[in-house]
Amino acid sequence: MVSHRIKAMRARYSFILLLVLLLPFLSHAQATASAPHLSVQLVVPPSQIYPGQNFTAGLYFKLEPGWHVYWINAGDSGEPPVIRWTLPPGVTAGTMQFPAPKRLPLGPLMDFGYENEVLFPIPISVASDFKPATPTVAFGGKVTWLVCREVCLPGSTTLSVDRPASASAPASPGVVSADQTLIDRFRSTLPQPLPSDYAAKFQTTSKGFTLTVQTGHRETSAEFFPFDQNILANAAPQLVTYLRNGVEISLTKDENLTAIPQELHGLVVLGDGRAYEFRATPGVLNLAANQMPATGMLRIVLLAFIGGVILNLMPCVFPVLFLKGLALVQSSAEERRKQRLHGLVYTLGILVSFWVIVAILLALRSAGHNLGWGFQFQSPLFIVLLSLLLFFLGLSLAGQFEIGLTLTSTGSGLAAKQGYEGSFFTGILAVVVATPCTAPFMGAAVGYALAASATVTILIFTALALGLAAPYLLLAFNPAWTRLLPRPGAWMEVLKQAVSIPIFGTVIWLVWVFNQTAAAGSLVFLLTAFLLLAIAGWILGRWPAKAPATIAAVLVLTLAVAVPVWALHAFAPSKITHAENSNSLWQPYTPQLVAKYRAEGKAVFIDFTASWCLSCQVNERVVLDRADVQQALKSSGIELIRADWTRHDETIADALAALGRSGVPTYVLYPADPNAPARLLPEVLTPGIVFRALDELKSPPVTANSRP
Amino acid sequence: MIRRLALALAFTVALPAFAARVGESAPAFTGTDTNGQTHSLADYHGKYVVLEWTNKDCPYTRAQYSSDNMQALQKEWTAKGVVWLTILSSAPGQQGYMTAAEENEWIKKVHADPTTAILDPTGIIGRAYEAKTTPHMFVIDPSGKLIYDGAIDDHPTTDPSDVDKSHNYVSAALTEAMSGQSVANAYTRPYGCSVKYANEGE
Known part of the structure; x- marks a missing residue:
């Protein structure tokens, strides 16, 4: 009984379907046809067809609300529309073009297509030897499509448009304005090739790809549509990061994709519906850098310079500058030429150390590491050595012993030297302590530099270095300003001892940093090393310039360095304590x-x-x-x-x-x-x-x- | 170390628990067929298993059945000892949803010959395999490894007359695997209507 009814229903349904499919053949083919849930129209703008003509025809779909037809890559299901042309001799049609689609989610699936209305442009060219056999020629074709909402219906129809034809081009070619308007209205929906000042690259990640598109602007929205099927998990959300001059889109790869594709061919649809087609190749795009106009470049270099100047005021550099200022006071009796030379050598010290850092950064970056400014402070060993150096320097400044008489090999010894080496190493010391202070202005400049080409990176770091050196250099070059400095005297000793206070402050900060990064038990070894340094300092101060004392001091110093370094090594495997934030808000x-x-x-x-x-x-x-x-x-x-x-x-x-x-x-x-x-x-x-x-x-x- | 481990763990959890992936174990499932019997993939260890997602009202599926192609495939391969499971993941109220009686009626009517038809109105099996379309075909080898995932053939049309011209990927995969070869086209884009899953969270 049931089967009988179903059979009857199916028979009726098949009959209706047959009727719908045959309908176009029964009547004379027209430019527009109605079908379930849509109407489709063949759009042919020129009012006359003549030899050598090129124009854009179109296939226009108007859909019922909620129904959609598909893009060239339909996504997880569906098929794009197809037209099989019947054209007069001498007339050829190019491939159908697809406007930028929309993402159409469907439960766990994702299709790509169009709702409401869409026009697919098709380039048509008429041969130069085109000879119309009849006064009018017919542009015809069989159009097939799949229209879906929750359910899908395949459809097909035959469309035809008649146009008068002539053997030669008319003086003023006319257009059928309704058709031309339709073509023009949809022109902006077509994806454009990627402009020459844009760029697209992709990188492979564990879950898929990171696609970077440089547009030169901060975008408001971005979606990627792949031309190739089976590359991406279509339904996966695309996480977009908006950058200063482009976007970065995280794409999830198709579960079954095993080989890394040679290229990502697709569309990016940006805010305002701007759509660009491109083939992204593997690689990194320096979004902050590429194609930067010269003025922008100059601004960044200037910012880097200002950032460098401001670095002088940062708490971690100021003590060093002060130390150097002290040296300048001592040398104010020297000749002007010598002072200038000191300034230049100090600048050179800063420049050289910045260049060394750049070289290391570039080398590490090319090795695939992604390091940031201040990275050296993530190495406990670096912190140990720096804190020991500063502590020992602090002891000397505080008056425990005179540095430079017997110890010339350490950096602090060199920095405290009166000669050109002293100036050079003070420059280096300034850089070493300045780096972690990402002052305002500097963050952007360094970010820019690290993402940019090697030349640009060097340029920016050089500007930073010059900025850092500028105040002292200025002082050294301007005798008038030097005269403003107080005359040397007893106050200098007081000042020198006072300078040890910020130095010890820096040491405290470093110890705190060390405590955050190194294993819990290793702190006591660092503090022990400080005691050993103090003992070495005491030996040097109590028996100055005596060979046995110096040897003893060097031994103690070696021990002072060895103890925390050994501790770091010994505690390394248990380095699991991480600076947890007790604050549960975060x-x-x-x-x-x-x-x-x-x-x-x-x-x-x-x-x-x-x-x-x-x-x-x-x-x-x-x-x-x-x-x-x-x-x-x-x-x-x-x-x-x-x-x-x-x-x-x-x-x-x-x-x-x-x-x-x-x-x-x-x-x-x-x-x-x-x-x-x-x-x-x-x-x-x-x-x-x-x-x-x-x-x-x-x-x-x-x-x-x-x-x- | 612990941090890295935790990160790896978080990453694993973020991934779907079972994802169908060619060359890996096919997701396990248990389902009830149109005769009320339960079937687990594990029951068929040692046999080739074909999973066919169907929706009788989908034009693409209709093309396969009205050309008698799907029925012929089912007969051919079940005769060779292959377990052929037709799976219906349409949610109630959606196109292609069938009760057990309706589906049995339909199988009789079109002379379909699968091992059995499994009703999956909740879409649990469909989602485990990420079945996208009807038809969407999967082939599992006797060790339980997924060896084919994709379309039924290389002609994504609703025209029954195209079926004869098509290269059938399922037959090719079974033939190749049974003769000890690796499957040449192990993963293709499935074509057809979307599987009419129940909407999430509604």
Whole structure:
């Protein structure tokens, strides 16, 4: 009984289907045909056909709401429309072009296609020896398509358009305005080839690809559509990072893809519906750098210079500058020429050490490491050596012993020397202690430099170096200003001893950093080393310039260095303690966590920090941990994430690089809208800045999101 | 070390627990057929298994059945000892959803000859295999390894007359695997209508 009814139903259904399919053949083929859920029209703009003519025809679909036809790569299901032409002799049609599609989610699947209406342009060319056999010629074709909502219906029809033909080109070619209007209206929906000042590259990641498209602008939205099938997991969300002059899109690869593709051929659809077609090749795109106009380049170099000058005022450099200022005071009796030479040698010391750092950075970068400024402070060994050096220097300044008489081999000894070597090594010392201070201005410059070509990197670091050297150089070159300096006298000894205070302060900071990075038990060995240094200093001070005493001092010094270095080595396997933030407001950073919150539509604030970064600590203590700021953060419902870069962490380095930064502090605020661009807050925070940023989150500027 | 381990762990959890991937173990599943019997993939260890996602009202599936191609394949391969499971993942109310009785009726009517038809209205099996279309075909070898994932053939059309001209990927995969060769086209883009899954979270 049931089967009988089904059979009857199916028979009726088949009959209707047959009728629908045959309908076009029964009547004379026309330019427009109606079919279930859509109408389709063949659009032929010229009012006359003549030899040598080139024009764009089109296939226009108008769809019922909710129904869609497909892009050239239909995605997980579906098929694109096809036209099989019947054209007069001498007329040829090019391949059908596909406007930028939309992502059409369907449960766990993702299709690519068009809703509402779409026009597929088709280039037509008429041969120069075209001879019309009849007064009118017919442009015809059989169009087949698949139209889907939840269900899919295949369709086909035959369309035909008649146009008068002539054997020669008319004086003024006319157009059928309705058809031309239609073609023109959809012209902007066609993807363009990637402009010459744009670029696209991709890198392989563990889950798929990171596609970087340089556009020269900060974009507002971006979606990638692959031409090739079976490359990407179509339904996977595309995580977009908006950069200063482009976008970075995280793509998830197809589960079955095993070989890395030679290229990613596809479309990127940006804000305002701008769409570009490209074939991205593997590689890294220096988004911050490429194609930068000369003025922008100059600005960055200038910023680097200013950043360098400001570095002189940073707490970690100031003691060294002061030390050098002291040396200048001592040398104010010297000839002018000599002073200039000292200034130049000091500058050279800074330049050389910056160049050495650049060389190391470039070498490491090419080796695939992604290091940022201040990375040396992530090495406990470096911290040990620097703190020992500064502590020993502090002892000497405080008056425990005279440096430079017997010890000339260590850096501090050299730095304290009166000669040109002294100036040179003071320059180096200034650089060594200055690097972790990512002052305002400098973050951008270094980020730019590290992402840029080798030449640009060297240029920027040179500007930074000159900026750092400038104040002292100026002083050395300007005799008038030198005369302003106080005359040498007894006060110098007082000053020298006073300088030891900030030096010891720096040592305390370094010990604290060491405690954050090294294993818990190794701190006592570093402190022991300080005691050994003090003993060595005492020996040197008690028996100055005596060979046995000097030998004893050197032995103790060697021991002082050996003890913490050994401790580091011995405790290395148990280096598992990580600087955990006791503050439960902050969640430790993982890219997955950020992606998760963003996918959930939550606003996210990330604090990129490190314990060796003084500005970070200041921002946290003075701003982020303030009661009212904490309250505001809590009540705003933002997910707070702290990315602790105290120890070198590749994922955090990657995240910083993606933001166009290479150092900390970096503060980034992601609005709740997953497509909205990330916002970088300044490197020096105030409560006001945080409050304003939170207010803007609550009432974001209204953006028109008019999707067809 | 622990940090790295934790990261690796977080990464694993983020991935779907079972993902169908050619060359790896096929996701395990248990389903109920149109006669109320339960079938597990594990039951067929030692045999070749073909999974066919179907939706009788999908034009692409219809092309395969109205040309008698699918029925012929089912007869040919089940006769050679292959287990052929037709799977229906359409959610209730969606196109292609069938009760057990309706599906049995339909099988009789079109003379289909699968080992059995499994009803998967919740889409659990479909999602485990990431079945995208009807038809979407999978071939599993006797060791339980997935050896083919993709389209039924190389002609993505709804025209039954195209079926004869097509190169059938499922037959090719079974023939190659049974003669000890590796499957030449182990992964193709499945074509057809989307599987009519129940909407998530609704």
